[in-house]
Amino acid sequence: MSTGANQIIRDGLWHNNPALVQLLGLCPLLAVTNTVVNAIGLGLATLMVVTGSNMAVSLIRNRVTDSMRLPAFVMIIAALVTCTELIMQAYAYRLYQILGIFIPLIVTNCAILGRAEAFASRNPLPKATLDGLMTGLGFLAVLVLLGGMRELVGYGTLLADAHLLFGEAARGWTLTVFPDYRQALIAVLPPGAFIGLGLIIALRNRIDHHIQQQQQARQTPVESGHKRVRVTGTFS
Amino acid sequence: MGTQFDFPGGIHPPDNKLRSLQTPIRQAPLPDRLTVPLRQHRGDPGRVVVAVGDHVLTGQPLSEGQPGRSVPVHAPTSGTITAIKSHEVPHPSGLEETCILIEADGRDQWYELAPCPDSASTAERYDHLHRTGVVGLGGAGFPTRDKLQSAEAAPDVLILNGAECEPYITADQALMRERPDSVVAGALALWRLVGAGRCLIGIEDNKPDAIEALRQSAEGTSVEIRVVAARYPSGGERQLIQLLTGLEVPSGGLPADVGVLCQNVATAVAVDRSLRLGEPVIQRITTLTGEALARPGNIEARIGTPLDHLLFEAGLDPQRLHRLIMGGPLMGFDLTTTGLPLIKTANCLIAGTAGEFPDPPIPQPCIRCGLCEQACPVDLLPQQLYWFASAGEHRKAEHFDLFDCIECGACDWVCPSHLPLTDYYRHSKGVLRQEQKEQAEADHARQRFEERQARLEREQADREERRRARQQAREQRHNVAPAEASEAATAAASSPTAPGPDRETLIQRRDQARQKVEEAQAQLAEAREQTPEAVPKLERALNKHQKRLDAAEKALSDAQEDT
Amino acid sequence: MLTTQRIMLWVMAATLPGLLALIHFFGWGVLINVLWCMGIAMATEALILWIRARPVQHTLMDGSAALTGLLLGLSLPPLLPWWIALVATASAIILAKHLYGGLGSNLFNPAMVGYALVLVSFPEAMSTRWALPLSLQETPLSLLDSLSVFTGLGSTSVDAFTGATPLDDYKHAIDGAIASQVTTAPIYGDRVALGWEWVNLGFLAGGLLLIQRRIITWHIPVSLLGALTIMALLFGYDPDQSVPLSLHLLAGGTMLGAFFIATDPVSAATSNRGKLWYGAGIGVLLYTIRAWGSYPDAVAFAVLLMNLAVPFLDYYTRPRTRGHKRAGRGVPS
Structure with missing residues (x-):
C-alpha cells in the first residue's frame, strides 16, 4: 500500500473521517458532546489512544500471527485506554468523573480497532503514527464541533467549565454568547446529538457535492472541445 | 334482486350515459372506403388470403387464422381491395398495423354464408366461431374460441356481462333494451355451447329499461337476470364474477379456474x-x-368505417373538440387523429370538449391519503405501488401484487394530488415484462450453450473411444502369428496408403475441421442475437472453416476410395 | 372532487368548533398562537422551498404548511412567549418536513415534532403556561394583555392567569385525596373539566365531519379512543386512585389528537388494518405516558412513537389482494 502522507491527512480529517463518513464510535460521540469541554476531553483521550495503538500495532505487525491479531490489538488498545484513564484521574479528575464510563468505553470504539486493522497492521511506523494522529484529530474535530453546537444552543455558552480540563487558569475562558439565555434542553439531551450530527453530516455531504460539481465544471470545457467522431456506418 | 356478494372499493363517477340514449340505435350509412386492420383482437394477425385488385363480397374472409391466437377478419362490405399496407389503427401506442383497404361498390352483395351444421361437435363449433372472427366485443378483444377452450370441463356458471359500468358507454345498454330477444338468444346459444349449470346476465341497476326488456324476453327460459348496484368497475370480469357468485378468480388464473x-x-x-x-x-x-x-x-356501423365518417354522421363540431377518446373516460385512450378505422373492440367514441375533459392539473406530491386504497377493487395498496414505481423499484411493486392491478383507473380518479397512477403501473409492468423476456432469452442462450458443451464432450469421448478401439485392433494384429503378420505386412506394403498422410491423420483433421465449423456456427448464432455488428466477420470465418471441412472430408473419402 | 388543497382546507375548517371553544374558554392567546404559528409555518415553508429551488407559490398553496401551523397553534399553551412558538413551528417545517424531503415524505408528524421539541427543551414554560379558563381568572385577560404576554413587552405577569390543566392536577391531587374532594376545585366545573369538555366535543364534532366527508377514515380515531378507553377501564377504574376515563377522553388533547393529528395520512400507517393497529398503539401509549410518565399529556409522544412503528406495521398489515389466498408480507430486499 503506497499511501502518501498528504493522502493520509486528507483521509483522516475529511474523506474518511471516522465520525462523519465511517460513522464509527458514535456512542461516545453522541453521549458526551453536550459541552465543548467534555468533547475536547474525550476527543483528546481518543486521540491519544488511537495514535498509541496505531504505533504499537505497526511495530508488532510482522510478529503477530493472523489468528492472534485481533486479541493482540484489543489488548494493546485496552492497555492504552487504562493508561489514559489513569492520566485523567491524575490530572483532570473532575472531568474524569463527568465523562465516567465513556473513558473505559474507548476500548470499544470501533474507529480505533478499525484503524489498527485496516491501516496500522499493514503500514510502517511513521505512516501508522500519522494516520492515528489524523484519525484522532478528525474525530476530535467532529466532537468539538458538535459539542460547540450543542452547548451554544443548549446553554448559550462556549467552553463552560474549561478549568476541569485545562486547570484553574482556564476558569475565565467561558464565553457567554447569549446572556440571559433560556436553556434549550433538547440540544443537550440525546435527540439534540442526533439532530446535530445529522446536520453536520449533511453539511459535509453538501460541501463534497459542491466540490465535485466544481471539479466537473472545470473538466467539461476540455471535453466539449473534442471533435465528433464518426459513429454511424459499418466497420469491418 | 340484488346480490349478497361484493367486491372491495369502487367509485361512483357521474355516468353521463343519458346523452347517448335519447335515440334508438341508428344504422351508419356505408362509407366509400373502409380500412380493415388484420389485428383487431388480443393475439397475432392472420394470414392475408386476398390480393390487391380482388373483388370481395360482404362477409368474405380477408385473412385466415394461424396457429395460436390469430383470428381472421372479413370484408365488411362488397368492393375492391385497393391496398394492403401499414395504416394507423386505434391503439394506445399509436402504432401502425397492416390493414386491408377496400373501395366499396355500394351494392353490399353478401358472400355465401355457411351456418354451423347441427351435427357439428363442440370443437367444430368453436372453430366455426373462430373462422367467423368472433372475439370479445366488450373491449378486450380476447379470441372467443380460446376463451371457451380455457375451461377443461363445462363451467358451473355462465355469466353474460351487461354491467357496462364505465361512464358514457351505452352500446350494450342500447343492445339490451332494443334487441333483448337477440341477447337472450345469444345467451341460450352460448349456454348450449358450453353446457354450464346456470346462466346469469349481470346488469347494473342504472339501466332499468334494459333490465325490463331482458326480463320480458327471458321469460320462459332459465336465463336469470341479476341486477347489481351501479358502481365502477362492476363490469370488470373478475369484479362481476365476484358480485354474482362470490368467487374470486385466483391471481394469474382464469375464470375457468373457479x-x-x-x-x-x-x-x-x-x-x-x-x-x-x-x-x-x-x-x-x-x-x-x-x-x-x-x-x-x-350507431351500428361496419368494421373498418373511418371514424371521421361516424363523427360526421353524429354532427361533430371540430371547433369544440378537445379530446377524442376511444373507450370510456377511465380505461379508454386518446386518439390524435380521426382518420382511424372502427375496429371490433371499439365500444365507444367520446368527442369531449375542453369543459368536459379539462387538461389534468399539475400533479402534487402523494400525501398517502389512502383514497386510492379505499377505491381499489382488488384491495391493492396503490399509493405503495406508486412509491415503488416512481422510485424505479419495480421488483418491490411486483411483490406488492402489481400484476393483479386491472388498470381500471379508479385510483387515478380519486387521487387528490392528480397523480397519473395507472400510467406508473403500466410503465412498471412494461419494465418487468421486458426483464422477464430478457431473462427467458438469457436462460435459453445458457441452455443452448450447455447443450453444445455437452455435445462436444460427448463427441470428444466418442473419438477417444474409437481411437482406443483402433489401437487395440492394431495391437491384436501385431500379436497374431508371425506368418499372418508378414502376410499382413506385404498386404499393407502393397496397399496404396503409403503416399500422403495416413487415414488416421485425415480423420483427425476432418474432426478438427468439423469442430471448428460447429464452434463458428454457435458463435454466429449468438452474435445474431447479441452483437449484430460482428455477424459479417463471423460469417466469413464460418465459410473458411466450412471450406476446410469440405477439403478434409474430400481428402478422407479419397483416401478411403483408394483403400 | 377532492384535491390535496381541498383536503387541507377541509381539515382546517373542521378544527373551527374546537378552535372557537378554545378561544371562548381560554382567551385570545389561542388565536394569537394559531395565527402566529400559521404565519411562521408558511414563511418558513416559503423560505425552504426557495432554498430548495422548488415552485414556492404552487407548493405553498397546497395548504399543508398552514395546517401544520394551525395544529401546532392549537396544541401549544395559550400564554406562550412568541419565540417558543417560533422555534416549534420552524423546526416542525425544517427538521420534520423538509429535511425528509417535503410534503409526503416526512416520517414524523411535523406539528408533533415541533411540539415535542419545545416540550423537551422548555419544560417549565410548556407545562405551566396553560391559561386558566377565563371565568376563573380574577380579571379576564384582554386581547392587549395576551399580546403583551406573547411579545414579552409590557409587564403583565402570567402567573395569575395560568395553572395546571385538569388532567395534570387530578393526577397529583388524587394522591392525597379522594375523587369527590379533588373535583371540587373550580377547574373541573360542573361536569368533567371546565372548558375542556367543550373543546374536546368541538374537535370530536369536527372529526366526525371529516369522516362523513371521507377525508379521514374511522379506523384511527376509533381504535385510538377504543384503546384509550380500554386502558383507562383496566387500570384506572377507580377514580379515587387514578385519573378517570371521562377526564382522559374530554380533558387534554385527546380528541384533537385522535381526529386531527394521528390521522395525518403522511405519517400514519397505510392499510386499514395497519391504521387500526396504529391508532390502538397511540391509545395505549397515550394512557401509559399519562398514567405512569412524568408528562401531563402525551399526544405528541404517543403519535411520534407510533410514527416510528409505521414501517413495521405496514410490513405486516398488507391487505389480501383479491385472487390471492393470503395477504403478502414485507418487502423484498
Missing part, C-alpha cells in the same frame, strides 16, 4: 349469429357521445 365463464352480451349475440346464420363479425354497435357531438347516440 368454474365460471364470462362473456360480454354483444359477444353472445355475435356467437348466436355466427352459429345460426354463419354471419361473421363485420359490424358492431358503438356509442358516439361527448359534448362536441350534435347528434350523439348509438
